[in-house]
Amino acid sequence: MHSSTLKLAQELINIPSISPNDLGCQDILIQRLLRCGFTVELINLKDTKNFWAWKGVGGKTLSFAGHTDVVPAGSIKKWNFPPFCATIKDGFLFGRGAADMKGALSAMVVAVEKFLIKKPIYSGRISFLITSDEESSGKYGTKHVVSVLKNRKELIDYCIIGEPTSEYVLGDCIKNGRRGSMSAKLTIYGVQGHIAYPHLAINPIHQSLPFLSELSKLSLDHGNSFFLPSQIQISNIQISKKYSSNMIPGSLNIEFNIRFNGILIDQKIQEIILELLKKYLLNYSIKWTIHAQPFYSNTNFLSKIVSESIFFNNNIIPNVNTSGGTSDGRFICNIANEIIELGLENCTIHKINECISIKNLHLLQKIYERILDNIFR
Ligand SMILES: [Zn+2]
Numbered sequence: 001m002h003s004s005t006l007k008l009a010q011e012l013i014n015i016p017s018i019s020p021n022d023l024g025c026q027d028i029l030i031q032r033l034l035r036c037g038f039t040v041e042l043i044n045l046k047d048t049k050n051f052w053a054w055k056g057v058g059g060k061t062l063s064f065a066g067h068t069d070v071v072p073a074g075s076i077k078k079w080n081f082p083p084f085c086a087t088i089k090d091g092f093l094f095g096r097g098a099a100d101m102k103g104a105l106s107a108m109v110v111a112v113e114k115f116l117i118k119k120p121i122y123s124g125r126i127s128f129l130i131t132s133d134e135e136s137s138g139k140y141g142t143k144h145v146v147s148v149l150k151n152r153k154e155l156i157d158y159c160i161i162g163e164p165t166s167e168y169v170l171g172d173c174i175k176n177g178r179r180g181s182m183s184a185k186l187t188i189y190g191v192q193g194h195i196a197y198p199h200l201a202i203n204p205i206h207q208s209l210p211f212l213s214e215l216s217k218l219s220l221d222h223g224n225s226f227f228l229p230s231q232i233q234i235s236n237i238q239i240s241k242k243y244s245s246n247m248i249p250g251s252l253n254i255e256f257n258i259r260f261n262g263i264l265i266d267q268k269i270q271e272i273i274l275e276l277l278k279k280y281l282l283n284y285s286i287k288w289t290i291h292a293q294p295f296y297s298n299t300n301f302l303s304k305i306v307s308e309s310i311f312f313n314n315n316i317i318p319n320v321n322t323s324g325g326t327s328d329g330r331f332i333c334n335i336a337n338e339i340i341e342l343g344l345e346n347c348t349i350h351k352i353n354e355c356i357s358i359k360n361l362h363l364l365q366k367i368y369e370r371i372l373d374n375i376f377r
Helices: 004-013 025-035 098-118 142-151 204-217 266-279 300-314 358-375
Strands: 039-042 050-055 061-067 087-089 092-094 125-131 156-161 173-175 180-189 231-238 251-260 284-292 319-321 336-341 355-357
Touching (some): 004 025, 004 092, 004 358, 025 039, 025 098, 061 098, 061 358, 092 358, 098 355, 098 358, 156 300, 156 358, 180 266, 266 284, 300 336, 300 358
Parallel strands (some): 061 125
Antiparallel strands (some): 039 050, 050 125, 087 092, 173 336, 180 251, 180 284, 231 251
């Protein structure tokens, strides 16, 4: 079956739009939207392509949000099919971006096209907020578009982000928030020396172990009904290459990441960890990076609409949660009342042989269409 959604998804996958390069993906979407009567505004900045498109007046605004960029393919030799040549095999569509998130973009556009054929006149506004930089820095993408829209007091009532949220069955999981992310580069200083004369040196590895043990088990909070507890993961521990096996190194470098839920703000978490460093009398330097703040969207109305649309098409009631990595929802929440992320299966995202079930692609198109039907009844 070569539906309009499948064809559009293939067309997009065939373009190697490695973040933040769009390479014409957005032109394809824009042409489709212009044909439907949308007004399209380009909000490009530096290396990033963004657009905001809308159609309709009055009533509520439903916005579809997403990104045309993808992560690199990784080792191309390991792919069963060329990553930027959309390939159908056994009911699956293979290619970089199939799940994250060119499939969902295609489903959104086709859902809107079909809705407009059924209902050319409706009260309200349908809009699209699309960027080509979600996967890399994100500096000039959705963040920038949201600041432009916010300046002119643009407001989104309901926003659907097409990130791949499904786990086992299409629509089994949707998200109405995400945890924040911050990381630290920590250096523990000792005194370099001969490994046979430890009394003349201070071993930063030995010094750090009790601290690292407590850090790895540190309970920052217990989570709440919206969020899992905040979590610390140590990602890297190393000494400089300039030491040999008969030396006690002079310093130890440690990296860790914290996914935090906002029960404690980033500053408070940093204070707790600095206290811990003090407790173990460590000589250190630390550099923090805040990658994303947590967000939570109160989605009373939209979750009902989305859940009904999923149940109607796929006979499952979704679990609404805030797990997983960060998303552009953290920017959109500045101008949107209710945000739900709903997309394809996420089991192969960013992996070799990224793929989606073609049946799911069609189902997602139908679910998006039903959301439109329900909102603009
Ligand atoms: Zn994505």
